[in-house]
Amino acid sequence: MKSHGILHQTSCACTPQQNGVVERKNRHLVETTRTLQRFWGDAILSACYLINYMPSLILKNKIPHSILFPHEPLRPFLLKFFGSSCFVHNFCSDLDKLFAQSHKCVF
Numbered sequence: 001m002k003s004h005g006i007l008h009q010t011s012c013a014c015t016p017q018q019n020g021v022v023e024r025k026n027r028h029l030v031e032t033t034r035t036l037q038r039f040w041g042d043a044i045l046s047a048c049y050l051i052n053y054m055p056s057l058i059l060k061n062k063i064p065h066s067i068l069f070p071h072e073p074l075r076p077f078l079l080k081f082f083g084s085s086c087f088v089h090n091f092c093s094d095l096d097k098l099f100a101q102s103h104k105c106v107f
Contacts, residue, residue: 004068046079053077 032047087102
């Protein structure tokens with residue numbers, strides 16, 4: 001952690017007041033997720049992804065992902081709207097070539 005500039009600190013169990021930064025980050029994730037309202041599991045993953053790929057003032061407008069993984073290039077990620085159509089590949093081995101290869105679903 002030290003080589004990446006992360007300061008490791010511990011706190012007593014069951015004392016959230018000692019976890020100021022962690023509590024603020026958790027609140028940030030929950031508030032970002034609340035704005036998405038539905039699909040909580042997907043919403044929290046999307047919120048976490050967005051936070052990790054947005055510049056941070058604390059990091060002097062650097063992207064957290066770029067600091068943790070300096071040799072890994074940033075890949076473009078196209079966000080989809082919740083409720084949009086998507087197609088899921090069907091991996092069943094007993095299908096013949098005339099069966100549908102995917103199922104239409106809702107993201």
